[in-house]
Amino acid sequence: MIAYFVMECAVDSRIPTYSGGLGILAGDTLQSFADLEVPAVCITLLWKNGFTDQKLSNDGTQLDSIQKWDVERYMQPTNIKIKMPLGDKDITITAYKYTIESTKGDNEIEAYFLTPDVPENDHETRKICDRLYVEGGLTRLKQEIILGIGGYEMLKALNYRPFLYHINESHSAFLIASLMKDMNDLNRVKSRVVFTTHTPIPAAFDRFEMKDVAGMLGRYCDKQVLYYIYQEKLGDNDELNLSWLAIKNAKNVAAVSRKHKFVSEQIFEGYRLKYVTNGIHHIKWASPHHKMLYAKYIKGWEEDPNLLRDVACIPDNEFAQAHIISKEALVEMVNSESDVSFIPEDFTIAMAKRITHYKRNNLILSNPNKLIEIAEKKGNIQIIFAGKAHPADSDGLAMIKSIHNASQYIASKTKKIKIAFLENYNIHKAGIILAGVDLWLNNPVRPLEASGTSGMKASLNGVPNFSVLDGWWLEACMEGINGWGIGPKPAWTDLSYSDDVQDSNDIYGKLEFNILDLYYKNFSDYLKIMKMAVSTIAPHFNTHRMVSEYVTDLYLTGIIMCYLEHEKAGVCDM
Numbered sequence: 001m002i003a004y005f006v007m008e009c010a011v012d013s014r015i016p017t018y019s020g021g022l023g024i025l026a027g028d029t030l031q032s033f034a035d036l037e038v039p040a041v042c043i044t045l046l047w048k049n050g051f052t053d054q055k056l057s058n059d060g061t062q063l064d065s066i067q068k069w070d071v072e073r074y075m076q077p078t079n080i081k082i083k084m085p086l087g088d089k090d091i092t093i094t095a096y097k098y099t100i101e102s103t104k105g106d107n108e109i110e111a112y113f114l115t116p117d118v119p120e121n122d123h124e125t126r127k128i129c130d131r132l133y134v135e136g137g138l139t140r141l142k143q144e145i146i147l148g149i150g151g152y153e154m155l156k157a158l159n160y161r162p163f164l165y166h167i168n169e170s171h172s173a174f175l176i177a178s179l180m181k182d183m184n185d186l187n188r189v190k191s192r193v194v195f196t197t198h199t200p201i202p203a204a205f206d207r208f209e210m211k212d213v214a215g216m217l218g219r220y221c222d223k224q225v226l227y228y229i230y231q232e233k234l235g236d237n238d239e240l241n242l243s244w245l246a247i248k249n250a251k252n253v254a255a256v257s258r259k260h261k262f263v264s265e266q267i268f269e270g271y272r273l274k275y276v277t278n279g280i281h282h283i284k285w286a287s288p289h290h291k292m293l294y295a296k297y298i299k300g301w302e303e304d305p306n307l308l309r310d311v312a313c314i315p316d317n318e319f320a321q322a323h324i325i326s327k328e329a330l331v332e333m334v335n336s337e338s339d340v341s342f343i344p345e346d347f348t349i350a351m352a353k354r355i356t357h358y359k360r361n362n363l364i365l366s367n368p369n370k371l372i373e374i375a376e377k378k379g380n381i382q383i384i385f386a387g388k389a390h391p392a393d394s395d396g397l398a399m400i401k402s403i404h405n406a407s408q409y410i411a412s413k414t415k416k417i418k419i420a421f422l423e424n425y426n427i428h429k430a431g432i433i434l435a436g437v438d439l440w441l442n443n444p445v446r447p448l449e450a451s452g453t454s455g456m457k458a459s460l461n462g463v464p465n466f467s468v469l470d471g472w473w474l475e476a477c478m479e480g481i482n483g484w485g486i487g488p489k490p491a492w493t494d495l496s497y498s499d500d501v502q503d504s505n506d507i508y509g510k511l512e513f514n515i516l517d518l519y520y521k522n523f524s525d526y527l528k529i530m531k532m533a534v535s536t537i538a539p540h541f542n543t544h545r546m547v548s549e550y551v552t553d554l555y556l557t558g559i560i561m562c563y564l565e566h567e568k569a570g571v572c573d574m
């Protein structure tokens with residue numbers, strides 16, 4: 001059994017326990033575990049208040065409110081309560097269970113959402129896991145202790161005996177302290193731990209002062225244990241870095257794309273990483289119309305997404321028709337949610353993702369006059385923006401405002417560009433947007449996009465990707481054949497940052513001279529690119545392939561080591 005630990009998990013579009021890529025990836029991974037019959041169980045946290053319920057005021061200010069949702073409606077209480085020390089208090093945590101059923105309905109994976117919100121706890125403790133990614137203070141530390149240590153103890157209480165613990169992003173790394181307590185042998189601990197690092201930004205790694213960690217954990221495990229697993233004696237004011245804790249104690253470590261492996265090896269000097277490029281669950285992310293099309297022409301694509309290579313066998317008119325129907329659904333959503341009126345005939349671009357500095361969500365609007373000039377020369381452009389900024393991220397909030405202001409400026413100058421901002425981006429809206437647009441835009445600062453997955457979802461639905469050559473796209477892009485790159489193509493080991501001006505010029509240049517002409521004057525060639533997006537990307541960039549690679553490249557070695565250990569101890573007859 002694999003124990004999959006993750007801070008956020010998106011299992012259902014009605015359950016807002018996620019903020020972005022990490023949570024979506026976790027949900028897709030669990031679905032592939034279920035489909036491929038990989039024995040696994042998931043531990044995550046129950047975010048009672050969701051991430052944020054987003055509204056935009058008339059001047060483009062994001063207004064946040066709590067995303068209330070009814071836990072008991074979607075999840076089953078386990079009624080198991082465990083006690084754990086946290087600082088001076090003994091707290092109680094419980095878990096709600098959500099069952100992920102395989103696509104065929106013949107297998108299940110269980111996910112446990114932990115919460116300290118039980119009557120046994122005081123008011124302050126009950127609220128620890130209200131909100132995802134709180135900044136500063138000790139709440140984040142408490143959340144991560146509940147995830148790592150509470151999760152470990154919860155699995156024991158539920159009678160799971162996992163072979164391997166998969167730490168997905170370092171938030172759950174405190175579980176290493178629990179393993180050490182139980183096994184008392186660092187090499188044995190390591191053979192049981194797999195770590196996936198998900199960010200190439202060291203400033204984003206979670207760090208806590210040693211005195212705070214010792215203060216919180218002191219009654220669970222001795223300071224000496226922490227020094228021992230950290231392989232370093234830290235002073236009271238020194239910081240314990242969870243990513244380093246995880247990497248030092250994992251037998252196998254994975255980055256989430258080939259580029260990210262090289263970036264991470266520079267950060268974790270002296271360590272060698274493997275990489276398993278992220279994926280998406282192809283059945284979840286195909287639009288209803290594409291699902292029907294694939295079911296008709298590519299029998300077996302659900303069990304084996306590799307077969308999507310054969311998209312050429314779908315007649316052009318039917319392939320185009322699935323896109324048009326998806327686009328009409330999108331236009332309807334845009335027109336009902338905003339005061340612009342989109343039409344299905346016009347070329348439509350989406351920039352939909354979390355809104356934060358490095359994603360540069362507003363880059364395409366950085367030179368509005370240039371964009372206006374392009375639309376007047378080459379044809380109408382419709383642009384959809386969607387995404388939430390973390391309520392404490394001032395750069396992200398400012399970015400939303402700048403999108404709002406640039407949109408107003410453009411609207412005052414031309415009728416040839418229409419821009420809509422859709423509030424409350426979520427899984428459901430993502431599905432409609434990414435299948436219905438004509439171009440999926442993604443322009444984060446290179447090399448900060450560890451993998452990215454949204455472009456894979458678009459490609460699966462025949463929507464070409466127009467993206468910075470970073471993360472997964474550096475592996476997948478065939479320029480002008482399955483989509484387009486933005487900015488220079490870096491070497492694997494090149495860690496230089498993108499240049500905003502260079503990248504925006506490239507966006508404008510390719511829109512003007514390649515993409516719009518193709519779309520408006522030579523649609524049959526555009527359609528070829530749409531088909532190539534499916535056939536060259538969907539077969540590889542999916543979670544079925546990703547999970548298979550995890551099993552062979554990362555889990556199996558741990559399992560074999562565990563077997564050898566049992567064999568040596570004479571307790572195993574596998």
Ligand SMILES: *Cc1c(COP(=O)(O)O)cnc(C)c1O
Binds near residue numbers: 020426427430
């Ligand atoms: C896929 C997805 C993401 C991740 O998008 P990236 O562009 O890869 O960061 C975030 N949010 C939602 C709702 C998604 O569906």
